[in-house]
Amino acid sequence: MSSALTEHPDLPRLRALLADAHRCAIVTHYNPDGDAMGSSLGLSRVLRRMGHAVQVVLPNAPPPFLRWLPGAEECLAADTAAEACQRALAEADLVLCLDFNRPDRAGVLEKPLREARQRVLIDHHQRPDMDTVAAFSDTSACATSQMVVDLLEALGQAHHIDEGTATCLYTGIMTDSGSFRFSSTTPHTMRVAALLMERGAVPDRIHAAVMDDHSEQRMRLMGYMLAERMTVLHDLGCVVLVLRREDLQRFGFKPGDTEGFVNLGLSMRGIRLSAFFLERPDRIKISLRSKGALPVDRLLADHFEGGGHVNAAGGQCSGPIDACVQRFMDLLPAHLRAHPA
Ligand SMILES: [Mn+2]
Incomplete structure (x- = not known):
């Protein structure tokens, strides 16, 4: 080879x-x-x-x-x-x-x-x-x-x-x-x-x-997130997923349980960016996934102490989680305009 x-x-x-x-x-x-x-x-x-x-x-x-x-x-x-x-x-x-x-x-x-x-x-x-x-x-x-x-x-x-x-x-x-x-x-x-x-x-x-190694708790947490904690911004082609401390407590969260959750947003029709916010004791963890020529690593490097790959990146933010999500939402329109589909 x-x-x-x-x-x-x-x-x-x-x-x-x-x-x-x-x-x-x-x-x-x-x-x-x-x-x-x-x-x-x-x-x-x-x-x-x-x-x-x-x-x-x-x-x-x-x-x-x-x-x-x-x-x-x-x-x-x-x-x-x-x-x-x-x-x-x-x-x-x-x-x-x-x-x-x-x-x-x-x-x-x-x-x-x-x-x-x-x-x-x-x-x-x-x-x-x-x-x-x-x-x-x-x-x-x-x-x-x-x-x-x-x-x-x-x-x-x-x-x-x-x-x-x-x-x-x-x-x-x-x-x-x-x-x-x-x-x-x-x-x-x-x-x-x-x-x-x-x-x-x-x-x-x-x-x-x-x-195929997921716990029952993780399956239920995933279902709850998709039903109750998902915001779809159809006009922007974005999905925002948010899991708070109380959600994690309710479903007996263990580290790793939310692995791959961010990818779920991208499987919806018309979506080219999926964002996942996870409230941890010390900070808010942010994961982004995108499709095609829409970069997400720079956005996190510039604003959320992060980085990664063009279509898959992670970052973080000190709370509170609502302010963190809002800051991200405020940055979104300009970022998407700069990289049209
Ligand atoms: Mn790798």
Whole structure:
């Protein structure tokens, strides 16, 4: 298979770094998602087969629907094993940063990450800002897991991708591409997915393990939100979803329960932007999704301490939630006028 990274200028440097490094640590972003876990675990398995000692460290534990991934049980998470995580980063010859591109996205591991010996970046988010010895940033890639396959191909190490590794990397691509439906999905994505299937990834089993694992409480919270907490701005082609503290309490909210809720708005006819506001104890979390040439990352970067991808971004705001939603609504018309459908 052809690789998108064969000609990358940092490739010889990475080859040399890996030749010198015995101990590697892999770190990913706070609240790790399918791509963060899939790319980290997938790469860790191959690096081990190449003879490296590898430890995956997470700023916090993954949600239950990702804990079945091969190797997930060997990860260290800073919310339960902070010192071990710090030690792994301090002792590593090389720290590989996957699926994030700013040290502060590593949560409580930001400081040990900044102090680590050498950092390598492998990521697909906009505007990387990290001090690295080699950086692979491809904002057109649908997932970091896809980049890991490309990188392994370019390094001549893709033969190490076994069934467990293929399962991890397929999971990352599937989740970040919205099950291969977002516009970031390319023919190359499908070729990478095909290669991972040939190595043993089973799409229906992976999809069921990740997607069909919701609690009854979450199903009811989703139904309540759609019935009672959804505002449809038909003229603007926007949906605004808001969940308040009392809503979360009523349905026994657990972190991760609202994963994917923001995407629901986009499945309505005529909607090209969906916004989701979630009231957490310390702040309001904002998620935006859009279709086509309507960017949402800049809007959050400029006004809500956030960022992400062109069609999928997150941000935050200190309360109260009504003021936060109103501020967003006030910004909407001009933003939509600047990017007509
Ligand atoms: Mn990702």
